[in-house]
Amino acid sequence: MRALRFHGPGRLALEEVAEPAAGNGEAIVAVTACGVCGSDLHFLDGTARTGYVPITLGHEVAGTIRHPGVSGLAVGTAVVVVVGTHCGSCRRCAEGRFNLCERMAVIGIDRDGGLADAVAVPGSALVPIPASLAPGDAATAVDAGATAYHAVTRTARLVAGETALVIGVGGLGGFAVQIARNQGAAMVVAADVDAAALERAAALGADETVLIEPEVSVGRRVKLLTDGGVDVAFEFVGKAATVDAAIKSLRPGGRAIAVGVGVEPLVTLPPVLWSNSEYQLRGSYGSLPGDTEAILAALAAGSLLAPPSCTVPLQEATAVILDLSHGRRTSGGSRLMVTP
């Protein structure tokens, strides 16, 4: 079968590999759609690492069951694959914080992923797709949707009446705007470098938008728009400047949630302003069991809209993904979906 193999920064190739074999309890999924995520681009530009190389990338997988493993589901069932598998026995798992499992294995990062004709996954990682949902839309639930859901509802614990800023309104940020809306946010501000992404964020329910430009202070703009700053600021970019902007957009007592992955050291406010204003900065990572199901149900019910996607066949995906990682093309707020 064919698989998109990552060999190290800048090196990606479509190769012929052996069909995956199901290990103990594992399932085999014939891939129908696999999303390309910002973190895949970070592997390619060298700012993040996979567990080993070469490896098949792809952690936003939708497909049909070819071999059910321990899932108990029928052959042919349409499913998505939960991104991370936890051990169930480490200290964080015992606390129910499965997303922080000390032995977490992420598909497409720590084991072969779904940018291929088929993939072997733990049977416990399969979640059936509601019949009304297209595979490409369902695939956005496992990472973009569930990660945003975790950040807004569990890490930030955003409640009705609070104001929110979402910096970076691609796949994850677009979900975050909608989830904040659905939680009853009094006002949602979206900020991005991409005007098209901001237009889409407005259509999804953002009340105000801020185009990030070199001379623009996002914090000052947000404080003007919100009469003193937001209660919660989400950062989905992973750059030092945007984490700084998130913090500088807060009202005293506000909390900034860092979700984007990046490697730049932070430079931000001096300690006196942290203590005077009781600002908080928290990271948010992945999602918990149940988050993917919640997003799938909301997508099927129409209370969440999946990001627009552009689809490219596996045969042509290598060049498109490398162009994205080099910044030679932008996704304009839409998700790249690869279909075998």
Ligand SMILES: [Zn+2]
């Ligand atoms: Zn991802």
Ligand SMILES: [Zn+2]
């Ligand atoms: Zn664990």
